[in-house]
Amino acid sequence: MHTFFTFITLMTSLTSVDLDTSQYSVKVDISRVSKDDLKPYIKLQRATNFLAGAMIFLKSNVLLRNKLTFDDIKPRLLGHWGTCPAINLIYAHCTRIIKSQNQRMLLVTGPGHGAPANLANLYLEGSLSKFYPQYSLTEKGLFNLIRGFSWPGGFPSHTNSELPGQIHEGGELGYALAVSFGAALDNPNLVVTCIVGDGEAETGPTATAWHAIKYLDPVTSGAVLPILNLNGFKISERTIFGCMSDDELVALFTGYGYQCRIVGVNLQDVQQDMAASMEWAIETIHTIQEKARSGNPIYKPRWPMIVLRTPKGWTGPKEAHGKRIEGTFHAHQVPLPKANTDKEELELLEQWLHSYKLDELFSENSLPKKDVTDVFPEDDYKLGMIADSYNGYKPLDLPDWKDFGVSDANASPMKISGKFLASVIERNPQTFRIFCPDELMSNKLDAVFGVTGRAFEWDKDVFSKNGRIIEILSEHTCQGLLQGYTLTGRTALFPSYEAFLGIVTTMVIQYAKFVKMGKETKWRSDIASLNYIETSTLWRQEHNGFSHQVPGFINSLINLKSDMIRIYLPPDANCMVSTLRHCLRSKNYINLMISSKHETAVWLNPEEAETHCRAGVSIWKSYSSDHGRHPHVVLVGCGVETTFEVLAAAAMLRKDCPNLKVRVVNVTDLMVLGFDHPHALSTTEFASVFGDQQPIIFNFHGYNSVIKGLTFERNNVPDRMSIHGYKEEGTTTTPFRMLTANGCSRFDIAIDALQRVAPNDDVDIDVHTLITSYRHQIREHEKYISQHGEDPAHFSERPNF
Numbered sequence: 001m002h003t004f005f006t007f008i009t010l011m012t013s014l015t016s017v018d019l020d021t022s023q024y025s026v027k028v029d030i031s032r033v034s035k036d037d038l039k040p041y042i043k044l045q046r047a048t049n050f051l052a053g054a055m056i057f058l059k060s061n062v063l064l065r066n067k068l069t070f071d072d073i074k075p076r077l078l079g080h081w082g083t084c085p086a087i088n089l090i091y092a093h094c095t096r097i098i099k100s101q102n103q104r105m106l107l108v109t110g111p112g113h114g115a116p117a118n119l120a121n122l123y124l125e126g127s128l129s130k131f132y133p134q135y136s137l138t139e140k141g142l143f144n145l146i147r148g149f150s151w152p153g154g155f156p157s158h159t160n161s162e163l164p165g166q167i168h169e170g171g172e173l174g175y176a177l178a179v180s181f182g183a184a185l186d187n188p189n190l191v192v193t194c195i196v197g198d199g200e201a202e203t204g205p206t207a208t209a210w211h212a213i214k215y216l217d218p219v220t221s222g223a224v225l226p227i228l229n230l231n232g233f234k235i236s237e238r239t240i241f242g243c244m245s246d247d248e249l250v251a252l253f254t255g256y257g258y259q260c261r262i263v264g265v266n267l268q269d270v271q272q273d274m275a276a277s278m279e280w281a282i283e284t285i286h287t288i289q290e291k292a293r294s295g296n297p298i299y300k301p302r303w304p305m306i307v308l309r310t311p312k313g314w315t316g317p318k319e320a321h322g323k324r325i326e327g328t329f330h331a332h333q334v335p336l337p338k339a340n341t342d343k344e345e346l347e348l349l350e351q352w353l354h355s356y357k358l359d360e361l362f363s364e365n366s367l368p369k370k371d372v373t374d375v376f377p378e379d380d381y382k383l384g385m386i387a388d389s390y391n392g393y394k395p396l397d398l399p400d401w402k403d404f405g406v407s408d409a410n411a412s413p414m415k416i417s418g419k420f421l422a423s424v425i426e427r428n429p430q431t432f433r434i435f436c437p438d439e440l441m442s443n444k445l446d447a448v449f450g451v452t453g454r455a456f457e458w459d460k461d462v463f464s465k466n467g468r469i470i471e472i473l474s475e476h477t478c479q480g481l482l483q484g485y486t487l488t489g490r491t492a493l494f495p496s497y498e499a500f501l502g503i504v505t506t507m508v509i510q511y512a513k514f515v516k517m518g519k520e521t522k523w524r525s526d527i528a529s530l531n532y533i534e535t536s537t538l539w540r541q542e543h544n545g546f547s548h549q550v551p552g553f554i555n556s557l558i559n560l561k562s563d564m565i566r567i568y569l570p571p572d573a574n575c576m577v578s579t580l581r582h583c584l585r586s587k588n589y590i591n592l593m594i595s596s597k598h599e600t601a602v603w604l605n606p607e608e609a610e611t612h613c614r615a616g617v618s619i620w621k622s623y624s625s626d627h628g629r630h631p632h633v634v635l636v637g638c639g640v641e642t643t644f645e646v647l648a649a650a651a652m653l654r655k656d657c658p659n660l661k662v663r664v665v666n667v668t669d670l671m672v673l674g675f676d677h678p679h680a681l682s683t684t685e686f687a688s689v690f691g692d693q694q695p696i697i698f699n700f701h702g703y704n705s706v707i708k709g710l711t712f713e714r715n716n717v718p719d720r721m722s723i724h725g726y727k728e729e730g731t732t733t734t735p736f737r738m739l740t741a742n743g744c745s746r747f748d749i750a751i752d753a754l755q756r757v758a759p760n761d762d763v764d765i766d767v768h769t770l771i772t773s774y775r776h777q778i779r780e781h782e783k784y785i786s787q788h789g790e791d792p793a794h795f796s797e798r799p800n801f
Contacts, residue, residue, distance in 0.1 A: 025250060025262035026304075030269060030276040038271050040375045041092040043361070044124070047372050048091070049315050050356040051120035052084040055149035057339055057349055062146040063358055063366055068350040073340035078150035079157045080113035082332040083197060085314040086229045087117035089270075091383065092375075093278045094193050095125070099377040103282060104190050106183055106488075107383045108168050110176030110206075111197030111229065113157040113333075116149060118166070124368055125376040127164040127384025131523045137373070139366035161518035164384035167487040169514040172506055174203030178480020180224045181212035183388065183488045185481070186430050190222035190388060191285060192484075198230045198239040205476035205507075210256045212477060213303050214458040218292035220430070220466050223285040226258075226305045231312040233329040249307055257458070259284065259302045264309035277306050297464040300457070317352050320345055392525025393489040393587070397427040401581040405574050405606030409798060413576035413640070414535050414597040418447030420577050421493070424584065425468050426451050431490045435478040438471045443495055443535045444597040479504040482530060483511050491528035491584060498534040498594065499541065499550040512560045512590060519588055529566075529589035533580075535597045537701070538726060539641040542738045549730035549738070551702035554670070557592055558706055562677040566591045567670040569701055571643040572602045574609035575668055582613070594701060596640040601798045603647070603666075616669025616679055617689055623647055623664040623801055625654060631663035632760060633753045634694050638667040639701025642724075645739060646699045648746035651799035653753065656770055659762040662753070665689055673710040686714060693720070695756035699744055700725040722752050736791040740778050747774040 054062055056079040061072040087109060098105050109118055122128045123145050128135040135141045148154030155162060158170035168179050180194035200206055216223065228249075232242030241249070246262050253260040261277045264270050281304035288301040313331025318324070321344065325335045336345040336352075363369055379385050404420045424432055425448060440446060453467035470481060478494055485492045494501075511530065518524045534553065541548035557565050566589050570576040576595045583591040603620070604612055612618045621627040635650055637643030643666055650664050671677040681689070690696055696717070700707050704725040711717045729741040739745035751774050754767045784792060 025246060025307075026259050026280070028261060028273075028276045028280045030272045032279070033272050033275040035272060038275055040371055041096050041275075042271055044092050044095075044372055044375050045085075045088045046356045047124060047361045047368060048088040048117060048120035049085055050353060050358065050361065051123065051146070052088065052116035053081060053316065053353055054146045055079065055116045055119065056081055056334060057336075059147050059151070062143050063362055064350065064353055068346055070340055070346065073346070073349075074151070075340065076150070077334045077337055077340065079116050080111075080333050081116070081316055081335050082231060082233070082312045083111040083114045083229065084117040085316070086231060086308060086310045087111065087114050087195060088120065089274060089310070090193070090195055090227055090229075090308070091117065091121045093274050094383060095121075095376055096275060097278050097282055098381050098383070099375070101282060102377075102381065104381065104386065105383065106167070106180075106190060106192045106386050106388055107165060108176045108180045108183070108192060108194045109159050109166070109170060110168070110173070110195050110200045112170055112173050112200070115155060115157050115159050115163065115170065118159055118163055119145065119149065119155060122164055122384040124373060125382050125384055126373070126379070127382055130379070130385060131164050137367055142366050161514045161524065162521055165386055165389050167389050167484060169510045171513070172510050173197070173200040174205035174476070175480050175483070175507055175510070176200065177206055177209035177224070177226060178212060178477045179484035179487075180226075181209065181216065182481035182484020182486075184216060184222040184224050185433065185485055186220055186490060187222040187388065187488065188220055188289075191225055191282065192222065193225045193227060196226055196228045198228065198232065198241040199234040201228060201241050202239065205474075205480065208472070208474040208477050209480060210253070210258075211472070212481065213257055215455050215470050215472070216303075217455060217457060217464060217466050218289045218297065218301065219464060223289070223303065225281050225285070228305065228307045230307060230309045231314075232327070233312045233332055235332050236329050253305060253307075257300065257302060258305040260305055260307060262307045262309065267310070270310070274308070280304065281306060292464060299460065299463060315355075317348050320348055388488045390524045391489060393486075393491065393528045394431060395528075396424065396432055396491050396584055398581055398585055399423045399427065401577045402606045402610070404577050405609070406602055407605060408602055410599045411573040411602050412444050412597055412599045413570065413573040413595040414444035415447065416573040416577050417533075417580050417595075418445040420580060421445060422448045422451045428491075429468070432468065433485060433490070433492045434469045434495065435481045435492055436469065436471050436495050437475050437478055437500070438473050439495065439497055439536070440469060440471060442597075443497070443533075445495060475500060475503040476507065479507045483507075486528050486530060489527070491531075493531045493533065493584070495533040495535065497536040497541075497548070498538060498553070499536075499548045501532060501534055502550060502553045502556065505553065505556040508556070508590065509560065512564055515588060516561050516564060526587040529583060529586045529591050531583050531591045532593065534592065534594045537594065537596060537641070538730070539639075539701075539738055540596065540598055540735055542730075542733050542735050545732040546730040549726070551726055553592065554594075554702045554706055557590060558709065560590070562671070562674070564588065564590055565671065565677075566679075567594075568592065568668055569594045569639045569670060570613065570668050571637065571640055571666050572600065572604060572609070574602060574604055574606050575613055578606075578609050578613045579668070594639065600640055601644060601647075603643075612666070613668055616672040617665065617667045617681070619689060620664045620666055623650055625661040625663070628663040630661060631691060631694055632661045632757045632763070634663045634665055634691050634696045635749060635753060636665045636667060636690070636696060636698040638670065638699070641735075641739065642699040642701050642744055645744060645746045646749055648799045649749035649753070651801050652746055653750050654801070657754070657763055657766050659766075660753070660757065663691070663694075670706070670710070673707065675713050683715065686717075690717070692716075695753070696721040697749055697752050697756065698723045699749055702726055722756060724748060724752070734785045734791045736781060736795045737785055740781065745778070747778050750774055
């Protein structure tokens with residue numbers, strides 16, 4: 001142990017900080033802070049602790065002017081008291097630093113359901129009344145705040161987009177830290193203080209997000225100050241981090257790359273200790289930044305973090321019914337859960353709330369006293385009014401995508417997209433980034449490396465070079481960075497293997513809820529869309545096997561609010577780049593683009609691609625019989641490989657069964673198919689493309705259930721539509737065998753078309769012979785790949801029309 005801490009001391013010497021070997025924490029002289037100077041901030045905490053408790057319990061008599069009765073207590077007691085005192089302490093000390101140093105700061109609150117603490121501070125600093133006049137600093141405003149919490153139509157118990165200053169949905173745990181780092185990127189004067197609860201710290205996303213400091217360039221980006229709040233308990237069990245000793249915590253976070261300061265070992269000095277530790281943290285951040293910005297960057301700088309030890313539910317009820325509350329899991333949620341029916345708990349509640357000395361906090365007319373509100377900085381610096389959290393975004397300067405269009409017979413959609421993205425980076429050197437789980441080269445987007453590099457401050461070859469690409473093998477961290485970057489006014493892209501984007505499904509759902517509420521919150525401005533590219537798709541993951549053949553992210557998005565979701569499956573390179581430009585200039589959406597990294601046929605020239613993508617669906621006349629007029633059957637492709645097979649089937653049927661009239665349709669905007677979407681086709685438009693009586697053979701990139709769900713309300717469509725899609729048949733095989741195994745090959749489409757049009761005098765004479773022939777060719781293909789280990793070359797050749 002002695003050798004280890006000698007090593008730590010040497011590693012931290014770059015910023016001239018020694019370790020206190022008596023408690024294994026960075027040494028800070030807490031006497032540097034005057035106790036008298038802290039009195040207003042301690043008083044602020046008394047006020048916010050009272051308000052947080054009152055919000056959870058009271059519906060009337062909100063300042064306890066009269067003796068509490070059961071009628072004063074809310075019928076449903078909701079909220080989490082246990083985390084509130086620590087949030088209030090941190091908020092007060094952030095406020096002190098902001099005011100004393102004019103430091104721009106954003107506060108991200110990770111602990112679940114800690115909104116009472118945030119609301120209490122936002123109310124007293126005037127941020128609530130700025131955006132919500134009904135919460136003015138008046139008797140009525142105070143009543144509205146306390147009664148309205150977790151009341152129908154009021155604020156929920158967790159942070160969300162309705163709360164000023166927030167860029168984080170406080171529902172599912174684990175994302176606060178990664179979101180904080182995303183906000184700090186390209187924001188050089190901003191410090192993002194992130195409160196991480198010790199329950200939240202047990203999650204996988206948080207575990208990896210600690211490493212995000214390794215991607216912060218101190219020249220161009222701001223900083224994140226993580227504060228790990230150890231109160232020791234979850235809902236009914238101790239936390240992992242709460243059971244770790246100080247030396248174990250320092251060992252862990254030093255290994256991650258931090259300088260760790262532990263606060264709260266002595267609660268008698270916790271206020272002075274916290275104030276001094278915050279000053280140390282900000283000074284350390286500024287030192288690292290100043291060295292880098294003066295041309296003398298520190299390699300592997302050790303950024304500060306604070307571990308704050310406070311009892312669960314600190315300052316709340318000590319015990320009830322003979323059981324301890326403060327410092328146990330009983331304080332986690334509602335510490336007196338029967339206060340509306342149990343006399344003992346009602347009396348304890350009254351004693352507890354009175355312990356904050358309300359007459360010293362509020363005047364006779366229920367206004368907060370001046371010495372409480374005077375602690376806050378000017379409006380532009382208040383945590384609830386920081387412009388980065390709600391001012392929206394500056395649209396990107398985008399090149400004309402047609403400059404990157406191709407006229408070749410074949411091209412890789414991703415390679416062409418990479419060239420377009422390189423130009424986007426050049427034009428937007430501070431407002432656009434790509435977050436990717438180590439797959440940019442594999443996904444053929446490597447043209448961007450001609451104009452930028454990777455950001456990785458722990459790599460000697462690239463540190464301090466402001467690379468615009470962050471690659472980390474954690475989809476959760478990429479998603480958190482994407483969210484924080486977008487919500488603070490910038491634009492980004494998240495490309496991934498299709499099989500693994502589903503890892504962040506619940507994060508995307510949480511984000512979608514945040515944005516949905518944000519769009520309904522008048523004071524929030526528009527933000528850029530979240531942009532995803534799925535490539536290395538299931539149809540060309542035949543070499544990696546069954547585990548890599550997963551198109552389910554579409555299914556997850558399809559159920560979200562329809563006016564937020566856009567799902568595109570551009571069929572070729574020109575359509576892909578057109579779609580990409582559209583998505584990068586859109587706002588408030590979640591855009592999913594699905595395409596291929598492999599060379600594939602280019603079906604439409606740039607002008608045709610633009611027209612097609614604008615419509616979202618169109619009849620491909622040049623690939624149809626008689627330009628698509630009066631068809632016997634409609635063949636629909638949606639997706640790169642599945643569209644290729646539809647066109648191959650159309651060409652094959654034209655040759656083998658010339659009397660069969662085939663209309664070829666491509667869907668690039670998936671949402672045109674449904675009813676409940678802004679892009680949805682009207683009934684008349686739908687019939688003009690898909691016919692009103694003809695059989696529809698739909699060859700889809702993903703699961704059949706997606707198309708069934710979108711079209712089931714379309715009049716007579718379910719009866720005449722046959723859907724081909726991925727049906728969980730996969731293994732290590734060849735690309736074409738993946739298609740035949742799932743019934744999506746040209747032969748399967750042609751067989752289905754012939755079966756669906758019969759009986760028909762024009763084609764009946766050929767139906768049985770052709771179906772038998774096509775089934776035979778499927779079996780012969782299986783024999784061929786068993787012998788040769790690859791598909792015959794002609795299966796990848798462009799169909800001849």
